[in-house]
Amino acid sequence: xxxxxxxxxxxxxxxxxxxxxxxxxxxxxxxxxxxxxxxxxxxxxxxxxxxxxxxxxxxxxxxxxxxxxxxxxxxxxxxxxxxxxxxxxxxxxxxxxxxxxxxxxxxxxxxxxxxxxxxxxxxxxxxxxxxxxxxxxxxxxxxxxxxxxxxxxxxxxxxxxxxxxxxxxxxxxxxxxxxxxxxxxxxxxxxxxxxxxxxxxxxxxxxxxxxxxxxxxxxxxxxxxxxxxxxxxxxx
Amino acid sequence: xxxxxxxxxxxxxxxxxxxxxxxxxxxxxxxxxxxxxxxxxxxxxxxxxxxxxxxxxxxxxxxxxxxxxxxxxxxxxxxxxxxxxxxxxxxxxxxxxxxxxxxxxxxxxxxxxxxxxxxxxxxxxxxxxxxxxxxxxxxxxxxxxxxxxxxxxxxxxxxxxxxxxxxxxxxxxxxxxxxxxxxxxxxxxxxxxxxxxxxxxxxxxxxxxxxxxxxxxxxxxxxxxxxxxxxxxxxxxxxxxxxxxxxx
Ligand SMILES: Nc1ncnc2c1ncn2[C@@H]1O[C@H](COP(=O)(O)OP(=O)(O)OP(=O)(O)O)[C@@H](O)[C@H]1O
Ligand SMILES: [Mg+2]
Numbered sequence: 071x072x073x074x075x076x077x078x079x080x081x082x083x084x085x086x087x088x089x090x091x092x093x094x095x096x097x098x099x100x101x102x103x104x105x106x107x108x109x110x111x112x113x114x115x116x117x118x119x120x121x122x123x124x125x126x127x128x129x130x131x132x133x134x135x136x137x138x139x140x141x142x143x144x145x146x147x148x149x150x151x152x153x154x155x156x157x158x159x160x161x162x163x164x165x166x167x168x169x170x171x172x173x174x175x176x177x178x179x180x181x182x183x184x185x186x187x188x189x190x191x192x193x194x195x196x197x198x199x200x201x202x203x204x205x206x207x208x209x210x211x212x213x214x215x216x217x218x219x220x221x222x223x224x225x226x227x228x229x230x231x232x233x234x235x236x237x238x239x240x241x242x243x244x245x246x247x248x249x250x251x252x253x254x255x256x257x258x259x260x261x262x263x264x265x266x267x268x269x270x271x272x273x274x275x276x277x278x279x280x281x282x283x284x285x286x287x288x289x290x291x292x293x294x295x296x297x298x299x300x301x302x303x304x305x306x
Numbered sequence: 307x308x309x310x311x312x313x314x315x316x317x318x319x320x321x322x323x324x325x326x327x328x329x330x331x332x333x334x335x336x337x338x339x340x341x342x343x344x345x346x347x348x349x350x351x352x353x354x355x356x357x358x359x360x361x362x363x364x365x366x367x368x369x370x371x372x373x374x375x376x377x378x379x380x381x382x383x384x385x386x387x388x389x390x391x392x393x394x395x396x397x398x399x400x401x402x403x404x405x406x407x408x409x410x411x412x413x414x415x416x417x418x419x420x421x422x423x424x425x426x427x428x429x430x431x432x433x434x435x436x437x438x439x440x441x442x443x444x445x446x447x448x449x450x451x452x453x454x455x456x457x458x459x460x461x462x463x464x465x466x467x468x469x470x471x472x473x474x475x476x477x478x479x480x481x482x483x484x485x486x487x488x489x490x491x492x493x494x495x496x497x498x499x500x501x502x503x504x505x506x507x508x509x510x511x512x513x514x515x516x517x518x519x520x521x522x523x524x525x526x527x528x529x530x531x532x533x534x535x536x537x538x539x540x541x542x543x544x545x546x547x548x549x550x551x552x553x554x
Contacts, residue, residue, distance in 0.1 A: 200356055201397035205411035205463055206387035208379075215414055219401045297401050297443040 074267055078258045082251050082275055089168075089250035090279070093240045097172050098233055101179025108184035110213070113191060127184075134181035140242050142178060146170045147246040171243045175236060183232050190225035191217060223294040230287035234280045241276070251275060307332055308353065308467060308498075313362030313373065315348055315522075322348045323359065324522045330467065333496040334514035337503060337530075341544065345522040346502045350469050353500065354389045355382045367466065387415060390460030392470040396452040398444035404431065404455050405440040411463045423462075430458040434488050450481030454488055461492070468492075470501045474508075486512075506548045510534060518544070 111127045114120065134142065147170040150163035165173070194217050202212035244253035255272035259265040308330040315323040323345045330336045330353075338346045351357040355377070364371040366385060371377055399407050408427035412418040431437050434454040444452055453473055460468050473489070474482040486508050493499060493512050503509050509516065509530075516533040518526035518541060526533055526541055534545060 195397075197393060197395055197397040198399070200391070201393065201399065203356065203386060204354060204389075204391040205459070206383055206415040207411075208383065211414060215410065216399055223401070298445060 071267060074262060074264055075271060078255075078262075078268065078271065081258065082254055082272055085249060085254040086251045086275055086279070089243070089248055090237070090240050093168070093171055093175065093243060093248070093250065094233075094237050097175035097240075098179055098236055100172070100176035101236075102183060102229070104176060104180030105183035105187050108180060109187040109191060112184070112188055130177075131181045131184055134178050135185075139174070139178055139239055140245065143171070143174050143242055143246050146174045167243070167246050167248045170246055171240070171248055175240065175243075178239075179232060179236055183229060186225050186228045186232065187221065190221040190228075193224050194220050223291075223298075226287065226291055226294060230283070230290075234283050237279050237283065238276055307365070307367070309363075309365040311363035311365075313349075313352065313359050313364070315345075315352060315357060315359040322522050323352070326362070326524060328517060328524060328527050330498070330500055331515065332466070332498050335493045335499045335501060335512050336515045336517060337501050337509040337513040338517050338519060339503065339506065339509060339544075339548075340519035340525075344519040346519055347471050348522075349519065350471050350500060350502055351391075353467070353469055354386050354391055356391065387463065388466045390463050390465040390468050392453070392456050392460050392468060392473050394472040394475050396444070396449070396456045396476075398452055398455055398459070400444050402443075403440065404436065404442050404444065404447070407444065407455055408459045408462050411459065416463070427458070427462055430461050431455070433461075434458045435484070448481060449477045450484045453477065453485045457485070457488055457492070461497075467498045467500060470499065470503075472502050472504065475504060504548060506534075506545060520544075 108127050108131060111124060112131075114124070147165060147167060150165065150170075152162050153159060154162045198216055198220065199212055202216040207215065240250055241252035243250050244256065247253075249257075251272055255268045259268035262268070310329070311327050313323060313326040314321070326349060338349065340346050348357055352359045358377075359373045361374040364373055367388070369381060369385060371381065398404075399410065402410060405424065405427055408430060409420070409423045412423040412426070413420055428437065428440060431440055434457055436451055436454055436458070439447065439451060439455070444455070447455065457468075457473075470489070474485050477485065482505075486505070489499070489501070489508075490512055499512075501509070501512065513530045516526060516528065516530050517524060518533065520540065526536065526538070533541065536542060536545075
C-alpha cells in the first residue's frame with residue numbers, strides 16, 4: 071500500500087499544482103472583482119436608466135445561485151458550442167476546458183460573494199457614512215476609505231468559506247475533461263484497482279490545501295481586526 | 307452667515323419642520339433646545355444635507371439654494387466641506403488610529419500635504435487634551451475621549467460652522483464635563499457653532515443665541531438671558547422641566 075501511495079502522490083500533487091490551484095486562484099480573484107462590482111451596482115442609489123443595469127445584475131446573481139454548478143459547467147463547455155449566432159458566432163462558442171472552467175467558476179463565485187460583500191457593506195452603521203459625508207467625502211471616497219475597509223473585515227470569514235468551497239468544487243472540473251487532481255485520481259484508480267486508497271489520498275490532499283487556507287484566513291483576520299483589540303471598551 | 311428662510315421638512319407625509327426662518331450668526335454659538343422629537347436633529351442635519359428639506363431658501367456664504375429644486379452634488383460637497391458634524395455617538399472611524407481619524411479629512415478631502423496635516427492633527431489632539439492618544443484606536447478610548455477626538459476631527463477641516471448634535475448625551479457626568487470644557491474653549495475662540503443640547507446650564511454658559519423648537523416650529527429665537535427669564539408658559543415649563551431632570 072505504501073508503494074501505491076508514494077507512486078501516485080507526486081502525480082496527484084502535480085495535477086493539483088498545475089490545475090486545481092491555478093483554477094481556484096484565478097477564478098476566485100476574477101470572481102471577487104465581479105462580486106465587488108455586482109455588490110456596488112446593486113447598492114447604488116442611481117436611478118433612471120441605471121435601473122436596467124441593476125436588474126441585469128440581479129438576474130445574474132439569481133441565475134447562478136439557483137442552478138447547480140455542475141450544470142453550469144456543462145452548459146458553458148458542452149452547450150455553448152451549439153450556440154450558433156449568424157454573424158457573431160457562426161460556429162458556436164468553443165472554449166478550451168480550462169477557459170470554460172475559469173469562466174464558470176468565476177461567475178459562480180461572483181454571484182455568491184456579491185451577496186456576502188453586499189451584506190457586509192450593509193452591516194456598517196449608517197453613522198460611518200454620515201461621518202464620512204460630513205467631512206466632505208464623495209460617495210466613492212466614503213466607500214473606498216471608510217466603508218470597504220470595515221466591510222472587508224466583516225466579510226473575511228464568509229469569503230474564506232467561499233474560497234475553501236471553491237478549492238473543493240474545482241473537482242467538478244474533471245467532468246469537463248480538465249485533468250485536475252480528482253480526474254488524475256480516477257485515472258490511477260482505474261489502472262491499479264485501488265479506489266479506496268486513491269480517493270482517500272486525493273481527499274487528504276484537498277484537506278491539506280484547505281487547512282493551509284484556513285491558517286491564512288486566521289492570519290488575515292488577525293491583521294484586519296487589530297483595531298478591535300481585546301483591551302478596548304468598544305466606544306466607537 | 308448661514309440663513310434659512312421658510313424651510314420645510316416632512317418624513318413620509320408627517321411634518322418634522324415647519325416654516326423655519328432663522329439665521330446662525332458667524333463667530334457665535336447658537337444653541338438649539340426643545341423637547342424630544344421637536345425636530346432639533348432634523349434641523350441640524352438639514353444644514354449639511356444629511357437630511358434633505360423639501361422647500362425653503364438656504365443661504366450660506368456665497369451659496370444660495372432653492373431647496374424645492376434639485377441641488378447639484380458639487381454644491382452639497384462644498385457645503386459639507388465648510389460645515390462639520392459632531393455626532394452624539396461620536397462616529398469615529400474604528401479602523402483608523404486617532405491621529406488618522408483627524409488627518410483623514412484634510413488629506414483625502416482638502417488634499418493637504420500629509421506632513422502638514424499630521425503636525426496640525428497632533429496640535430489639535432493636544433488642544434483637546436489627547437496628545438498621548440494619537441496612536442490609539444477609537445475602541446481604546448473612553449466616551450469622553452472619543453468625543454474630543456471627534457471635535458478635533460471637525461476642527462481639522464477649519465469649517466465655518468461646527469454642528470453638534472447632543473455631543474454629551476451619551477456620557478457620564480464627569481466625562482461630559484471634559485467635553486463641555488473643550489467646547490467652551492472653542493466658543494471663546496469665536497469658532498461658529500450650532501449645538502443641540504439638553505444641558506441647559508451649559509447652554510446658558512456657551513450660547514450667544516438660543517433657538518427653542520417645539521413640534522417642528524420655532525417658538526423662541528433670540529438672546530440668551532431673556533429666554534431663561536421668559537414669561538411664556540411653554541418656555542417656562544420646558545426650562546423648569548429640564549432643570550429638574552438634570553438635578554434628578
Ligand atoms: N428618518 C426619519 N424617518 C421618519 N421620521 C423621522 C425620521 N427622523 C426623525 N423623524 C421624526 O421627526 C421628528 C423630529 O425628530 P428629531 O430627531 O429631529 O427630533 P429631536 O428634536 O432631535 O429629538 P431628540 O431630542 O429626541 O433627539 C420626530 O417626530 C421624529 O419621529
Ligand atoms: Mg435629536
